[in-house]
Structures are given as structure tokens and as C-alpha cells.
Amino acid sequence: MTSETAYLLYFAFALGGAGVYFLLPRGAETRPTVGALFGAGSLIALLLVLSTRVITPDHTTYYFYLFSTLAIASAVRVITHPRPVYSALYFILVVVSVAALLVLLEAEFLAVAAIIVYAGAIMVTYLFVIMLAQQSSTPHYDSRSREPLLAVMIGFILMAAIATRAADITTSHTATNQSRPHAASPVMLVTDSATDESLAGNDKAKPVGNTLLVAASIMTRYVVVLEIAGVLLLVSMVGAIALSRKRVPMEGYRPAVTPLGQIGKEVEPF
Amino acid sequence: MWEFLTSQMGISIVLAAVVFGVMQGVVAYAIYFERKIAAWIQDRCGPNRVGPLGLLQPIADGLKFVFKEDVIPGQVDKILFVLAPTIMFIIAFIGLAAIPWGGQWEVGGKLLNIQVANPDIGLLYLLGVGSMGVYGVVLGGWASNNKYSFFGAIRATAQMLSYEIPMGLCIVIVVLTVGSLRLEDIILPQTQYWFGAIPQWNIFLHPLVFLILFITMLAEANRAPFDLAEAEQELVGGFHTEYSALKFGMFFLGEYAHMITASAFISVMFLGGWHLPWLPWAQPEATSLAAVITKMLILGGKVVGFLFLMMWIRWTLPRFRFDQLMRLAWLGLIPMTLGLFMITVGLLYFGLHRNWVWTCGGDAVILALSLLYVAVSRREITGRSPGAGAIGVGAVAG
Numbered sequence A: 001m002t003s004e005t006a007y008l009l010y011f012a013f014a015l016g017g018a019g020v021y022f023l024l025p026r027g028a029e030t031r032p033t034v035g036a037l038f039g040a041g042s043l044i045a046l047l048l049v050l051s052t053r054v055i056t057p058d059h060t061t062y063y064f065y066l067f068s069t070l071a072i073a074s075a076v077r078v079i080t081h082p083r084p085v086y087s088a089l090y091f092i093l094v095v096v097s098v099a100a101l102l103v104l105l106e107a108e109f110l111a112v113a114a115i116i117v118y119a120g121a122i123m124v125t126y127l128f129v130i131m132l133a134q135q136s137s138t139p140h141y142d143s144r145s146r147e148p149l150l151a152v153m154i155g156f157i158l159m160a161a162i163a164t165r166a167a168d169i170t171t172s173h174t175a176t177n178q179s180r181p182h183a184a185s186p187v188m189l190v191t192d193s194a195t196d197e198s199l200a201g202n203d204k205a206k207p208v209g210n211t212l213l214v215a216a217s218i219m220t221r222y223v224v225v226l227e228i229a230g231v232l233l234l235v236s237m238v239g240a241i242a243l244s245r246k247r248v249p250m251e252g253y254r255p256a257v258t259p260l261g262q263i264g265k266e267v268e269p270f
Numbered sequence B: 001m002w003e004f005l006t007s008q009m010g011i012s013i014v015l016a017a018v019v020f021g022v023m024q025g026v027v028a029y030a031i032y033f034e035r036k037i038a039a040w041i042q043d044r045c046g047p048n049r050v051g052p053l054g055l056l057q058p059i060a061d062g063l064k065f066v067f068k069e070d071v072i073p074g075q076v077d078k079i080l081f082v083l084a085p086t087i088m089f090i091i092a093f094i095g096l097a098a099i100p101w102g103g104q105w106e107v108g109g110k111l112l113n114i115q116v117a118n119p120d121i122g123l124l125y126l127l128g129v130g131s132m133g134v135y136g137v138v139l140g141g142w143a144s145n146n147k148y149s150f151f152g153a154i155r156a157t158a159q160m161l162s163y164e165i166p167m168g169l170c171i172v173i174v175v176l177t178v179g180s181l182r183l184e185d186i187i188l189p190q191t192q193y194w195f196g197a198i199p200q201w202n203i204f205l206h207p208l209v210f211l212i213l214f215i216t217m218l219a220e221a222n223r224a225p226f227d228l229a230e231a232e233q234e235l236v237g238g239f240h241t242e243y244s245a246l247k248f249g250m251f252f253l254g255e256y257a258h259m260i261t262a263s264a265f266i267s268v269m270f271l272g273g274w275h276l277p278w279l280p281w282a283q284p285e286a287t288s289l290a291a292v293i294t295k296m297l298i299l300g301g302k303v304v305g306f307l308f309l310m311m312w313i314r315w316t317l318p319r320f321r322f323d324q325l326m327r328l329a330w331l332g333l334i335p336m337t338l339g340l341f342m343i344t345v346g347l348l349y350f351g352l353h354r355n356w357v358w359t360c361g362g363d364a365v366i367l368a369l370s371l372l373y374v375a376v377s378r379r380e381i382t383g384r385s386p387g388a389g390a391i392g393v394g395a396v397a398g
Helices: A003-023 A032-051 A059-080 A084-104 A108-133 A148-176 A184-192 A210-220 A223-244 B008-041 B057-067 B078-098 B122-132 B134-143 B147-178 B183-191 B207-220 B245-270 B289-314 B322-349 B356-377 B388-397
Strands: B104-107 B110-113
Touching (some): A003 A032, A003 A059, A003 A148, A084 A108, A108 A210, A108 B122, A108 B134, B008 B078, B008 B245, B057 B245, B078 B122, B078 B245, B104 B289, B122 B134, B122 B147, B122 B245, B134 B147, B134 B245, B207 B245, B207 B356
Antiparallel strands (some): B104 B110
């Protein structure tokens, strides 16, 4: 990466930080128009950086720009919207845009998994809790950000560091290795172990699917990570159940004794 | 032009337009169908004033939806109030994109899929779209700023979150049996025969899984006996209390479109999709235009059959109470599907997952165990038990 691109990247993040700072809800001091202008400038600078790196633009490139802009803009709205319900909805928009980006990368499985897990399950629960907690107006302490300047500075400096480093890595990759860095071993693994045996009577050679590749790499290369994640989920589930159980005094406990064959007979109709 | 129309891209675009257009009409007539069936079951005449046999009733209803005053109450959250029916409508229709309507069509030496999109993960796509469907109901109920609407929305959320778990497990069982997430690949093994006569439809492999999936589909589509989100006696109109005119119409269309998607989905999963035994035009080898049309009609017939079943159930069974509904999901269907899942994994390990004796045996074992549990545990089947509320809300909010 040239130093000009790096400075352009830093400039983009500085603009973005200023934009988010002005957009963050601080009551009457919020300047949405100024923030939006800074944000737009930041996005344009980012586009300039990206345009130096696109080698052969095709139609997916435009979809990439569309969805990544949507993702960034709605991500900013997640943290700057004063009302939590809207923040949650903007987060769903982020998840859907990221899923679209994953589809562009031909990672359909990950895309749909992200939608099912985040947009379909987690955010529904969040929305549920938010809606139960506050039905009409947002209280004062929830609709103002506390340390906007500090938060913006820390966040955007970290982001700039990560982004310049990531840009460096991908440039060296494309410089040394023109082919896409696909994980080679799962492909070989899958093609080795006669993939579509279960598809009985289907002699046609089938292209190896996305799901098979993901499954193969999870079950071979990343199996330890998978098991650790499984244990973690189990622990958190046990913890959640332990926390949410009510303590019921034992002396008041009366098990329902109904003779076999008379189930439901002596229950009063309501 | 013909060149474009007979490419996969062209056929996808044409099919998307046709499916969208036809579905609007089908949905409108599904409402007519439902009213006629309700009348038939209750020994009435049903709609018979507009046109012959009342056949123009859906058009009159549609006009009424369009021309009525579209009231937006003063206290609502305007953006979300308008967004909610839109989400409901869109989500209900985009699910149809992955349904394989008519197998393959051979034209100009190419094989075209009669399907809007044939992604590798068609099943997961449908699952993801279905899981987004709850937002329409939740946002509608919340944005209305009305206690009854809000209760309806909360009920719908808790119900959909709970029934998504057994539904996902049922789908996993089918995926393990078939070995693919692509809907066309799920149909293909089902077009083979046992003893040269009985089709290997998944319903014969896993009848219990079919039953559970059908129950969860009813719950996901908010249909009776799971329509607590719009229980008139308790909640006025539930989440759509405040909606009128076209917005209410969109909720209505969304519900029926959801039913159609669910029916097509379960037909593909368990009844072989467009396959019909012994009919030469309904085999995977038949790729002429006539075969494609026959296959579409067969799948359409199966969908209509399921719609009829859903309506029959609605006008026959009373509604569940909410704690019963939650207990059915968490203490009934989820343990059962977990057991079925483990049995299927075991059979897969020994290579017996497509042997109907073993799979049906597994289903029978799970059914017997759950019935035995019901008999031995001596739970009160009806009646409000002291801790019932904790199962209802606590399990989901936790």
C-alpha cells in the first residue's frame, strides 16, 4: 500500500469520526446535518481508497458498493439513533446488508446463517425485551450518549489501525498470489470422500456445494473451535436456566396424583 | 427475445413475475375458499351474492380494501406503522422464490430449472425468510401503541420463537435423510420406488416428523388453533387492531401467502414436490413443456390440499390457551424432535437412514415413549396448573 492511500484512509476515518461525533444523540447539541455531511465525505474518501484497488469491475462491484454503503450507514444509525427500537431495526439492516455481501462472495451458507441467527433469532429477542421495557417514550438517560468524544476517538483510531493493517495484508496477498486464497484442503477432502453417496440414483457429477465445504472445514480444521463454542453455549445455557429459575418453597409443593386411566377426568371445566 | 426467455436468467425473471402475479389472485381466492369451507362446515351458504356462486367476492373485497379510508391513528409510531404491513407482505412473497415449481425444462439443448432461484441452500433460505416474518407482526403490534395490539405482538413473538425450534429440528432430520439443502435435490430421491410401486416420499420414511412439521407450520403461519395473536375474544383484533383499508389487506394477504409458501414447502419436503407416482409426465426424466405444466399443476394440487387441511383444522378445532401452546412446544414437540433427531443420526451412522422399517420404527419408538410419559407423569392435561405462567413467558424472555 502506498503512503497516499494510507493517509487517505486515515483522512476517511477522521471524517467518519467527526461525523459520528456530531450525529451521536446529545439532546439539543446534536447536529445531524453536519454529521451527515462529514459521514458522506468519509464514505467518498473510502470509495476513493477502494477504487484504487478494484482491478476488473463487473456488476457485482456495484452491488458491493451499494450494500457496503448501506451496511456502514445503518451501522452508524445503530449507535446514533436515540430510540432503542430503531437501533435494533437498523442492526437488522446491517445484518441483512452483510448477508448480501457474503452472497456476493459466494458464501451463501454463511449469509443465510447470519440472517437466521442474528436477524431471525437474536434480534427478535432483543426487540422483544426493548419493547417490553419501554413502550412509549425513551427516558432521558437512555437517549443521550455519555462520553461521545472519547468513545468516537477510541473507536475510530482502533478502526483505522485495523483497516490499514488489513489493507496491507490483502495487497501483499494479491501481489504474491494472483489466485483467490481459497481453502485448498477442504475441497480435496470433499472430493476424496465420494461426496454425494446419499443422493442415491443421481449419477451426474455435481458441483461441490457451499454447505459441504463449510461443513468439511468446520469438522476438520476448526473442530477444536467448534467444540469450545459448543461447551461455551452449554455453559451459558445452564447459567441462564440457573439464573431464571424461581425458588419455590418445598412445603407448599403438592404433586398432582391422578390414577392412571382417569387423567383429566376430575378437572373442573372452566 | 426467445433466446433470452429460454435462458435461465429469462426464465427466472418471467417466473418471478408470473408467481408474484398469480399468487395475488390465488391469495384472494384462498380467502373466498376459506369462507366457502367455513360455510360448508357450519352448514351455511357462504358468500353467494357477488357474481355466480359468489365468485366475484374477492374482487369486491379487494376494491373495498383499496377504497376505504386509510386511517392512521394519532398516537402511533408512523414509520413503523407503515413499515410493518409492508414487511409482512414482502417476507411472505419472497419465500416463494426458492420453491421448485416444475422440475426442469429442456429447450434448445439446455436444461432450465423452473424455479426463480436455485441456491445451494434453498432450505436454509426458506428458513431464514420465515424467521424474518415475525417482524411484521411485532412491529405492527408495537407501533400501534395500543395494549391489545401489543399483547398480540408479544404472543406472536413468543409463539414463533418457540415453534421455530421444533421446525428447525424437523428440517434437519429431513436434510440428514436426503443429504442436501437444495430443494431440487430433496425431491430427486423421493422420485424412486420401493418394490417398484411405492414412491419413496419422505412422509413414508418419517410420518411423525411430517406431523410435527405440519403442526409447527400452522403455528408459524399464525393459523388456528395457534392464532392467539389475533384472538378476537381476548384482544379485539390482536396486532392488526389499529389497521384499516389497504394496510389491513396487506396483513391479510401476507397471512395467506405465508400459508401457501408453507404448503409448497412441506409438499417439497415430504410429498415429493412435483412428483406423482406412475404418471410419466411427473417423473424427473420428463423435461418437455407439457411435463413442466403437469408438474406445476401437481404441486399446485398438493398446495391446495394443504390449504384445505389448514382451513378444515381452523373451522374444527378450538384455539389453544397460551400456556397450553407453550407447553406443547417446550415439553412436547422439542423433546420429541430431539429424540427423533438422535435416532436419525444413529441410523445415518449405520447407513439405515433410508430404510423405512428403521425410520418408521424410530418414529414409533418416540411416539410410544412420549405417550408413555404422558400416561406415567400424570400431568393434568387441561386446567391451569400453578406454575404454568412461568413456562409461558419466562422461557422465552429468559
